Amino acid sequence: MLDWQLDCSGCGITRGPEGLPTVCEACGQPWLVRYPNRPAPSVAARAEVRRGHGMWRYRPFLPLAAGETPVTLGEGDTPLLDAPRTGKRLGQPDLWIKDEGANPTGSFKSRGLSAAITRAVRAGVTSFTLPTAGNAGVAAAAYAARAGVSVRVYAPRTTPRTILSQIVLYGGDLHLLDGHIGDCGKASRAYAAESGAMDLSTLREPYRIEGKKTLGLELAMQFNWTFPQAIIYPTGGGTGLIGMWKAFQELREAGWVTDPLPRMYSVQSTGCAPIIRAFEAGADRASAWEEPWTIASGLRVPGPLGDRLILRALRESGGSAVAVADEVLAEEARQGTRETGIDLSPEGGAALAAVSVLRARGELRPEDRVLVFNTGSGWLYREPADLLPG
Ligand SMILES: *Cc1c(COP(=O)(O)O)cnc(C)c1O
Numbered sequence: 001m002l003d004w005q006l007d008c009s010g011c012g013i014t015r016g017p018e019g020l021p022t023v024c025e026a027c028g029q030p031w032l033v034r035y036p037n038r039p040a041p042s043v044a045a046r047a048e049v050r051r052g053h054g055m056w057r058y059r060p061f062l063p064l065a066a067g068e069t070p071v072t073l074g075e076g077d078t079p080l081l082d083a084p085r086t087g088k089r090l091g092q093p094d095l096w097i098k099d100e101g102a103n104p105t106g107s108f109k110s111r112g113l114s115a116a117i118t119r120a121v122r123a124g125v126t127s128f129t130l131p132t133a134g135n136a137g138v139a140a141a142a143y144a145a146r147a148g149v150s151v152r153v154y155a156p157r158t159t160p161r162t163i164l165s166q167i168v169l170y171g172g173d174l175h176l177l178d179g180h181i182g183d184c185g186k187a188s189r190a191y192a193a194e195s196g197a198m199d200l201s202t203l204r205e206p207y208r209i210e211g212k213k214t215l216g217l218e219l220a221m222q223f224n225w226t227f228p229q230a231i232i233y234p235t236g237g238g239t240g241l242i243g244m245w246k247a248f249q250e251l252r253e254a255g256w257v258t259d260p261l262p263r264m265y266s267v268q269s270t271g272c273a274p275i276i277r278a279f280e281a282g283a284d285r286a287s288a289w290e291e292p293w294t295i296a297s298g299l300r301v302p303g304p305l306g307d308r309l310i311l312r313a314l315r316e317s318g319g320s321a322v323a324v325a326d327e328v329l330a331e332e333a334r335q336g337t338r339e340t341g342i343d344l345s346p347e348g349g350a351a352l353a354a355v356s357v358l359r360a361r362g363e364l365r366p367e368d369r370v371l372v373f374n375t376g377s378g379w380l381y382r383e384p385a386d387l388l389p390g
Helices: 045-051 055-061 084-090 109-122 135-147 161-169 181-195 207-222 239-253 274-281 307-317 326-340 346-360
Strands: 005-008 031-034 080-082 095-099 127-131 150-156 173-177 230-234 263-269 320-324 370-374
Touching: 031 207, 045 055, 045 207, 055 109, 055 207, 080 207, 084 095, 084 326, 084 346, 109 135, 109 207, 127 135, 127 181, 135 150, 135 161, 150 161, 150 181, 161 173, 173 181, 207 239, 230 239, 230 346, 239 263, 239 307, 263 274, 263 307, 263 346, 274 307, 274 320, 320 326, 320 346, 326 346, 346 370
Parallel strands: 095 370, 127 150, 150 173, 230 263, 230 370, 263 320
Antiparallel strands: 005 031, 080 095
């Protein structure tokens, strides 16, 4: 028995979990999973969760029915590392990095796609399609391989070649397009309509959020059931931010963490900053960014479907939003990698660069515990020749 329901994040109507939910039929906004019929996880169950492994250890908070097994590659359990040298340089001594590059496919996209493909395959789906800025395509191809199903991936031609090669490596049917992820989304939806393949786009199905929610559950456990004061998240489609905000509320409701909720900060590149622009304008929707470009390909999402939910989480949490230039985030990734031994992606570099900005603006206090996300591994953006001497 599937013991959860879906609540529309826009108009609030509710539906059951059966079938293959996409977005709300009434208002077009994403569904969010709720578990009103499950007994709230008891505080005693924290010990059991601690004994588990991977992201599915948080099963009491996840969309898995009794006796079901997930489609998994061992995602989650990524390192939470202190970064004292970088923290000292940035004036933020209690600085931590969550290294999501340690996931099976090199980025935190593993978490969302493990959850989404699990639910869809259990509902009988054998063929998928998705648009990607890169890393979601790698994860979709790997989890599709794991489940023995097929996936078509639409990606911008300008995506880093190492990422594209990983999609092909796992058996993804890769289609390269001129344009950005929004253009890939149109092609993917057209293909879904004509072929019957299921579209795995961010927030066009409800379960990637639940997978990304484990970012929040896991960091709380790793901090011994406490929250940091601030979280800095490189934001593209926003699934991780929305998912973490949901996780923190669920942890508080269950009494697993009693701290105040963290302040949430989005960072984007100045070359594609629809969320920062909307946040600064006081808007509750983000208008599409024209001619989006950034080397941090995961952040090249000009018109995220989750804009309302992202902006709401930033404001409700007392956080804010920061744009940093590509040169700055690239330099921060390079320097941060040498200081920490963590292979930072450009997105991770953006998160570190935001620390300085927020510090200068007085939005971070020196005593705050600050957690930045390295959402993917740097090697996915490079070719060996980029590093070797001439
Ligand atoms: C997808 C991606 C992001 C953006 O994640 P969202 O949850 O969609 O905002 C950031 N960094 C990397 C490396 C990504 O692959």
